[in-house]
Amino acid sequence: MLVVPGTDETGDFARSFGEVLKEQRRRLGWSQEDFAFEAGLDRTYVSGVERGVRNPTLLIILKLCRALGVRPSTLLRRAEDATGMQG
Numbered sequence: 001m002l003v004v005p006g007t008d009e010t011g012d013f014a015r016s017f018g019e020v021l022k023e024q025r026r027r028l029g030w031s032q033e034d035f036a037f038e039a040g041l042d043r044t045y046v047s048g049v050e051r052g053v054r055n056p057t058l059l060i061i062l063k064l065c066r067a068l069g070v071r072p073s074t075l076l077r078r079a080e081d082a083t084g085m086q087g
Helices: 009-027 032-039 043-051 058-068 072-083
Strands: none
Touching: 009 043, 009 058, 009 072, 032 043, 032 058, 043 058, 058 072
């Protein structure tokens, strides 16, 4: 069973994923608007994902990762590490 610390495991992971996404975007020197354009998404949607208030689908995660030039597994692993997920 997967154990995630905290009372809101989905929210914790969404916030961690958003932080990882934002960090990667900033490494490229992109604004949210630049990132959204490259991913083919609305800037407000990207903002919501980065803040952890939007829960992106797999297809959206693929768009985001393609725009950033990283594998989805890399970002997901980093978000898992940030939340202290245990398998």
